[in-house]
Amino acid sequence: MPELPEVETIARGLDRRIRGDVIESVWIGSRKQPFKSRPREIASVLEGARIGSVQRVGKHMVADLQEPGGEHRGQWILHLGMTGRVVVADPTAEIPKHTHLIARLESGREVRFVDPRMFGKIAVYRDTDRFAAAGKEPLLVTTKEFTDLFRGRRTPIKSALLNQKLLSGVGNIYADESLFRSGIRPRRQAASLTRTELQRLHAALVEVLQEAILSGGSSVSDYVDSEGNEGLFQLEHRVYGREGEPCRICKRIIKRVVIAGRSSHYCCKCQK
DNA sequence: AGGTTGACCTGGACGC
DNA sequence: TGCGTCCAGGTCAACC
Numbered sequence: 001m002p003e004l005p006e007v008e009t010i011a012r013g014l015d016r017r018i019r020g021d022v023i024e025s026v027w028i029g030s031r032k033q034p035f036k037s038r039p040r041e042i043a044s045v046l047e048g049a050r051i052g053s054v055q056r057v058g059k060h061m062v063a064d065l066q067e068p069g070g071e072h073r074g075q076w077i078l079h080l081g082m083t084g085r086v087v088v089a090d091p092t093a094e095i096p097k098h099t100h101l102i103a104r105l106e107s108g109r110e111v112r113f114v115d116p117r118m119f120g121k122i123a124v125y126r127d128t129d130r131f132a133a134a135g136k137e138p139l140l141v142t143t144k145e146f147t148d149l150f151r152g153r154r155t156p157i158k159s160a161l162l163n164q165k166l167l168s169g170v171g172n173i174y175a176d177e178s179l180f181r182s183g184i185r186p187r188r189q190a191a192s193l194t195r196t197e198l199q200r201l202h203a204a205l206v207e208v209l210q211e212a213i214l215s216g217g218s219s220v221s222d223y224v225d226s227e228g229n230e231g232l233f234q235l236e237h238r239v240y241g242r243e244g245e246p247c248r249i250c251k252r253i254i255k256r257v258v259i260a261g262r263s264s265h266y267c268c269k270c271q272k
Numbered sequence: 273a274g275g276t277t278g279a280c281c282t283g284g285a286c287g288c
Numbered sequence: 289t290g291c292g293t294c295c296a297g298g299t300c301a302a303c304c
Contacts, residue, residue, distance in 0.1 A: 117281045
């Protein structure tokens with residue numbers, strides 16, 4: 001589900017709503033799949049912690065945790081996988097199936113992590129350990145750094161965009177949408193792109209990510225933000241999920257092909 | 273080393 | 289109604 005704009009939307013919502021609140025207690029479900037840290041460790045780091053800022057790093061959500069006195073305690077890391085949701089709920093609200101963690105807050109509300117497919121991950125860091133993304137931040141990378149990422153790469157540009165060790169945060173939707181906006185076919189070998197094409201791709205990627213954040217992300221099937229609201233950016237998709245429909249620019253039929261196991265959508269007239 | 277594939281899971285949509 | 293098949297916003301380990 002969630003790529004950079006969706007995670008950004010959730011992180012901003014959480015930051016606004018639960019920053020400063022204190023985690024009183026934690027319930028952890030029995031399924032162990034989503035837990036990257038041991039459940040006991042998660043509970044021990046979370047319980048009694050004050051929530052500082054909540055920020056997005058790549059596709060991860062990172063909450064800073066403080067001691068009651070204000071000193072740094074650690075970090076709470078959430079990755080939503082394909083179907084993960086983080087919602088702030090009233091304790092009386094029905095607990096949905098596939099709820100894996102509930103953090104009860106001093107304010108009386110609950111933060112719930114729900115993930116049917118269990119591709120998501122929950123982890124905690126203690127003390128001086130800090131979470132760091134493997135790749136460059138797409139909204140901060142310079143054009144020079146961006147173009148250098150793809151030098152000598154024989155993989156399709158679509159796959160390179162999805163490689164989180166190069167860029168952190170780009171997923172299937174925004175890879176396809178940025179390639180369309182820059183007029184580049186997804187199967188093009190990354191190393192074959194000209195400097196001009198890479199500059200166009202960088203600009204298109206930043207543009208589409210920023211527009212999507214303003215729209216609250218894309219809700220394709222079940223994404224909702226921390227308040228349960230759907231995003232609107234799916235209405236602006238030009239190729240993703242539009243196989244068989246006419247290109248918004250030239251009216252040719254949008255094609256879907258599989259590249260490295262991922263559906264890839266493009267227009268054969270507008271993209272070369 | 274770098275690139276590609278399949279596995280990990282559940283559930284919704286669709287065809288028969 | 290039900291059953292089988294395919295598909296899904298992501299990442300790994302295991303292969304070439």
